[in-house]
Amino acid sequence: MLCLAFAALAVQCTQNNASNPGVTAAPTVKVDSAAVVKRGEYLVTIAGCNDCHSPKIMTEMGPAPDPKRLMSGHPAEETLPAVTDKKMIAPGQWALFSPSLTAAVGPWGTSFAANLTPDDTGIGNWTYAQFEKALREGKSKGMDGTRPLLPPMPWPNLVKMNDEDMKAIFAYLKSLPPVKNAVPNQLPPAAG
Numbered sequence: 001m002l003c004l005a006f007a008a009l010a011v012q013c014t015q016n017n018a019s020n021p022g023v024t025a026a027p028t029v030k031v032d033s034a035a036v037v038k039r040g041e042y043l044v045t046i047a048g049c050n051d052c053h054s055p056k057i058m059t060e061m062g063p064a065p066d067p068k069r070l071m072s073g074h075p076a077e078e079t080l081p082a083v084t085d086k087k088m089i090a091p092g093q094w095a096l097f098s099p100s101l102t103a104a105v106g107p108w109g110t111s112f113a114a115n116l117t118p119d120d121t122g123i124g125n126w127t128y129a130q131f132e133k134a135l136r137e138g139k140s141k142g143m144d145g146t147r148p149l150l151p152p153m154p155w156p157n158l159v160k161m162n163d164e165d166m167k168a169i170f171a172y173l174k175s176l177p178p179v180k181n182a183v184p185n186q187l188p189p190a191a192g
Helices: 004-021 033-047 050-054 128-137 163-176
Strands: 057-061 060-063 103-105 109-112
Touching: 033 050, 033 163, 128 163
Parallel strands: none
Antiparallel strands: 057 060, 103 109
């Protein structure tokens, strides 16, 4: 009976607010898209995403992300040197990185950092759901039935990222200048 009384009171209050111009509803919070993009840029920076997903230029401080190719992945035109001693990349041994630090060779084979710019050769056609699936489930291209993301992509560290941060990263990546760069497919261990 008490529940019915509260329900009736709630309905009455709602009707009174709608018909009473002096009573205002709680303001809706407007999301500042520039602030979301800025948050995404911050998260990409502190997470070190540029370490692998951006080709490098040499500076007086060592290699630094190339600002013209931020987040564009492994350069399609960059040829990797041959691994002459396969024992070096056997389990428990070494993992090797390309000169641009955008490709890695190890017991899993050869993996290439993806193009994360909004070009069609990157994530230009991706939905947020695909992006989230890639980072939360480790699925290539964020699609079921695809191969897992390969090392050194630390996707297991990102699975518990909150939704707001994940959306901010996606918004930042979609705000970047598109870079046309069709990253090569991974190579199996025998070819690595």
